[in-house]
Amino acid sequence: xxxxxxxxxxxxxxxxxxxxxxRRDFLNVAAVSFAGVGAxxxxxxxxxxxxxxADVLALASTEVDISKIQPGQGVKVSWRKQxxxxxxxxxxxxxxxxxxxxxxxxxxxxxxxxxxxxxANWLVTMGVCTHLGCVPLGIGEGENRGPFGGYFxxxxxxxxxxxxxxxxxxxxxxxxxxxxxxxxxxxxxIGATEK
Amino acid sequence: xxRVIAFLVGLVFxxxxxxxxxxxxxxYFRTPPEVFASEKLHEEPKHLALPSDGPFGKFDxxxxxxxxxxxxxxxxxxxxxxxxxxxxxxxxxYNEAExxxxxxxxxxxxxxxxxxxxxxxxxxxxxxxxxxxPFPNETAARAANxxxxxPDLSLITKAREGGAAYIYSLLTGYQNQSPALIKQYPDxxxxxxxxxxxxxxxxxxxxxxxxxSNGQVTYADGTPATVDQMAKDVSAFLVWTGEPNxxxxxxxxxxxxxxxxxATILAYFAYRQIWHEAKRQVRVTxxxxxxxxxKTRRAKAREGIAG
Amino acid sequence: xxxxxAKPYEPKHPFMRWLDERLPLPRIVYNATGPGYxxxxxxxxxxxxxxxxxxxxxxxxxxxxxxxMHYYATADGAFDSVNKLIMRDVNAGxxxxxxxxxxxxxxxxxxxxxxxxxxxxxxxxAPRELVWMLGMVIYLLMMATAFMGYVLPWGQMSxxxxxxxxxxxxxxxxxxxxxxxxxxxxxxxxxxALTRFFSLHYLLPFVIAGxxxxxxxxxxxxxxxxxxxxxxxxxxxxxxxHPFYTAKDGWFAAAILLVYALVTYFAPNYLAHPDNYxxxxxxxxPAHIVPEWYFWPFYAILRSFxxxxxxxxxxxxxxxxxxxxxxxxxxxxxxxxxxxxxxxRPVFKRFFWLLVIDVLILGYVGGAPISWWRTAxxxxxxxxxxxxxxxxxxxxxxxxxxxxxxxxxxxSVLHGEAAEAAPVGTKRGRKTAAATAAAE
Numbered sequence: 034x035x036x037x038x039x040x041x042x043x044x045x046x047x048x049x050x051x052x053x054x055x056r057r058d059f060l061n062v063a064a065v066s067f068a069g070v071g072a073x074x075x076x077x078x079x080x081x082x083x084x085x086x087a088d089v090l091a092l093a094s095t096e097v098d099i100s101k102i103q104p105g106q107g108v109k110v111s112w113r114k115q116x117x118x119x120x121x122x123x124x125x126x127x128x129x130x131x132x133x134x135x136x137x138x139x140x141x142x143x144x145x146x147x148x149x150x151x152x153a154n155w156l157v158t159m160g161v162c163t164h165l166g167c168v169p170l171g172i173g174e175g176e177n178r179g180p181f182g183g184y185f186x187x188x189x190x191x192x193x194x195x196x197x198x199x200x201x202x203x204x205x206x207x208x209x210x211x212x213x214x215x216x217x218x219x220x221x222x223i224g225a226t227e228k
Numbered sequence: 229x230x231r232v233i234a235f236l237v238g239l240v241f242x243x244x245x246x247x248x249x250x251x252x253x254x255x256y257f258r259t260p261p262e263v264f265a266s267e268k269l270h271e272e273p274k275h276l277a278l279p280s281d282g283p284f285g286k287f288d289x290x291x292x293x294x295x296x297x298x299x300x301x302x303x304x305x306x307x308x309x310x311x312x313x314x315x316x317x318x319x320x321x322y323n324e325a326e327x328x329x330x331x332x333x334x335x336x337x338x339x340x341x342x343x344x345x346x347x348x349x350x351x352x353x354x355x356x357x358x359x360x361x362p363f364p365n366e367t368a369a370r371a372a373n374x375x376x377x378x379p380d381l382s383l384i385t386k387a388r389e390g391g392a393a394y395i396y397s398l399l400t401g402y403q404n405q406s407p408a409l410i411k412q413y414p415d416x417x418x419x420x421x422x423x424x425x426x427x428x429x430x431x432x433x434x435x436x437x438x439x440x441s442n443g444q445v446t447y448a449d450g451t452p453a454t455v456d457q458m459a460k461d462v463s464a465f466l467v468w469t470g471e472p473n474x475x476x477x478x479x480x481x482x483x484x485x486x487x488x489x490x491a492t493i494l495a496y497f498a499y500r501q502i503w504h505e506a507k508r509q510v511r512v513t514x515x516x517x518x519x520x521x522x523k524t525r526r527a528k529a530r531e532g533i534a535g
Numbered sequence: 536x537x538x539x540x541a542k543p544y545e546p547k548h549p550f551m552r553w554l555d556e557r558l559p560l561p562r563i564v565y566n567a568t569g570p571g572y573x574x575x576x577x578x579x580x581x582x583x584x585x586x587x588x589x590x591x592x593x594x595x596x597x598x599x600x601x602x603x604m605h606y607y608a609t610a611d612g613a614f615d616s617v618n619k620l621i622m623r624d625v626n627a628g629x630x631x632x633x634x635x636x637x638x639x640x641x642x643x644x645x646x647x648x649x650x651x652x653x654x655x656x657x658x659x660x661a662p663r664e665l666v667w668m669l670g671m672v673i674y675l676l677m678m679a680t681a682f683m684g685y686v687l688p689w690g691q692m693s694x695x696x697x698x699x700x701x702x703x704x705x706x707x708x709x710x711x712x713x714x715x716x717x718x719x720x721x722x723x724x725x726x727x728a729l730t731r732f733f734s735l736h737y738l739l740p741f742v743i744a745g746x747x748x749x750x751x752x753x754x755x756x757x758x759x760x761x762x763x764x765x766x767x768x769x770x771x772x773x774x775x776x777h778p779f780y781t782a783k784d785g786w787f788a789a790a791i792l793l794v795y796a797l798v799t800y801f802a803p804n805y806l807a808h809p810d811n812y813x814x815x816x817x818x819x820x821p822a823h824i825v826p827e828w829y830f831w832p833f834y835a836i837l838r839s840f841x842x843x844x845x846x847x848x849x850x851x852x853x854x855x856x857x858x859x860x861x862x863x864x865x866x867x868x869x870x871x872x873x874x875x876x877x878x879x880r881p882v883f884k885r886f887f888w889l890l891v892i893d894v895l896i897l898g899y900v901g902g903a904p905i906s907w908w909r910t911a912x913x914x915x916x917x918x919x920x921x922x923x924x925x926x927x928x929x930x931x932x933x934x935x936x937x938x939x940x941x942x943x944x945x946x947s948v949l950h951g952e953a954a955e956a957a958p959v960g961t962k963r964g965r966k967t968a969a970a971t972a973a974a975e
Contacts, residue, residue: 229624229822230865230868230869231868231869231929234862234865234869234924234925234929235925235926235929237858237862237921237925238921238922238924238925238926239926240625241855241858241917241918241921241925242856242922242926243919244840244842244844244851244913245840245915245917245918245921246914246918247842247844248839248840248842248914249911249914249915249918250839250847251841251842252841252907252910253907253913256907271581282673283801311615311618311619311623316623340658358619365947379813380814381621382618383618383812383813386804386809386812387809387810387812387813389809395956431821464618472623473622473623473629475628475654476701477630477633477800477803477968478801480630480800481796481797481799481800481801484800485793485796485797485800488789488792488793489790489793490797492644492786492793493789495782495786495789496790497784498782498785498786499783499785499786502778502779502781503782503783506576506774506779509743510580
């Protein structure tokens, strides 16, 4: 008993030995880090819940019937709550697009790159100006098509050509071509492949 | 002052309660309340063991598909499942093509508008749609069901005391009333248009027995479709509709519980170790006082006792 | 802090010094929960539940804020937004909903233990009366928050619970019915009630957080109580909050979270009522309307008043129910014993445990279907409840002979140790007594 009391007294007076300090700190560090990891993992659901929920992701694709669109006409449809322009180009508009040398374009892309093979007259683009996000004019009958005969954004004057490429004004990129495919000659599915 | 008012308030409330108590007991013993037939005849749910029971529960996908088949062929005529979307059926093991087909073949279509004229019309369901309800609104549902409203089944196992066991008991619990029973409990006599089922709280339920004969449904996987089997399978399916995340919930639960167990143990030992120091930092009096201990040692040395 | 030996805050890092000169937040934290707050060394586990309550407040606020990102506060959309959107479609939505649902229950479990600790150890006595009363304010706010939160899913129990509880107010003569209609914004719970309950349900937890800060502040003026009820005399009696009580609270919090996780993940609907999974129907009342379990004792008291006597039974019930909570505010003046802790008050102790049993009985009666014998039991239990606080406690505190108190906290802590660690060859009692006398 006395020995125990003595050694205990010793450790109290002289301070703990080296091994004791390391063991003591290790346990505390281990406990606190474990708790820290737990706290971070516990935050994960709080962050993840803000990502699109399953019902939003399910509406990620839309089918459009294009059978009624005549050459020279276009429609505006909604996909993922954003406008999409689907235009049936006339052969004159196709030729006009193909005549432009790529070196003249701010965002060089040919009409063939922006359409499906064999369907060069079907131009499917987002209806969102790549400058600051306004909806350009030109898809509806009688709307201002701008100096290049395609689309024209009234907000800051960006002008797109018949292939939806930026030709003039502050927008940096061509109108984005979304992911789409022809499920039949008269049906287009937008957002098909990203499930 | 406070105590005087407190006394009075306390005595008044206790007094009123005493009056209520005596009054209540007097009434009870003078005119014992009538025992309703539903209290005497109502039966507790039968025992039902499902693979999804318990903390280790998992769904049997084959059973869920059979249950879904019973729902589509029998129950969906009257009962909606509007919180479930066709795309949720991935959880049953169907693939994309199968789900598209189930959706477009579904006997009720989704309300929509004619894109040319704007008139109300309907369209085939897509996987992103919820199961369309068999009736457009409550009034139509009641009109078609003798003024009874078939409840939506999405949450039914969570919305009823007894859960899946209750549903199973209800589906298999239809009986005839014996004449002796009617004589003893005349107020339990089944009114016309209702059906006697002692598992139902009010004993007489508006729903006619939905599962009437073996082989009513021909299971795709070949399992014999007895009434008992169909009732079990559709109950299991309805557990899934109420709790589609059951399996991931259990899996996450094990991980979290294990983590917290280890964290608790680690933290407990850290606590013990920190407090070990505390007991030693006290400037003690009595036998643990180092001065006294020194005295003890010296006394022992003088007496020749080993330390 | 009022103890002279409290370690002063001395920031070493230059950034901490810069911050401390401009906004003494780190100093406040150090003095409130760090090494700067001396705490009696003899606290037992009953003292862990205040911090646990704070933990659940944080859990509820975090899960609540993210749930509000998906909830639709409309009579048509609320049920589906909870049971379809959140439970099925939102990533981890089911976890957040179950965590919030069960977090409320655990918040109340922890708070009830915390309150019973206060009742047993006389934590409400001078100089901590305001700590107690602020705590009662927090409790009232919690009850309001929980009630409104339960209405939000717009299930059958949500709707009919709202109907019943707002119906209380119509018991008051003259002003009752107009008050009820004003609260609801209509003649029955509907869209107007739902949106305002959502707004207030979001607001009140932050009010609770503010009152919690006042509660802790008021506590830190005299410092924490302890199981002996004897005041802190000197440094020997205390330990700095950090690391001793941070460690103790830490491990216990992990253990409570373990129980909470087991319920949330494996039995999430155990404490819930199935009827709330049925969408609200104003034209069909559930067979048994009951509130959530944490309101059951008060529900039992409400339903115990069944006769009209001067006032009608409904009004008696409402008055009694409100009184049963409000009388707690007066506890410091009802119980005037100079001895704080029930450990040294044998008569008080027995009545305390009777109260615990009584509250459990009331809880049982409140949640069970009505029957003649349960009503009678509830009436007896309710009578005891009022008599306990309003008649028995004042009398006991006046006439009881308490046990002798220890001279100080450290005496009571070391009394046991000294006896155990007595040196070989000595008689424990004599040596300890002599040494103690010698040391003083």
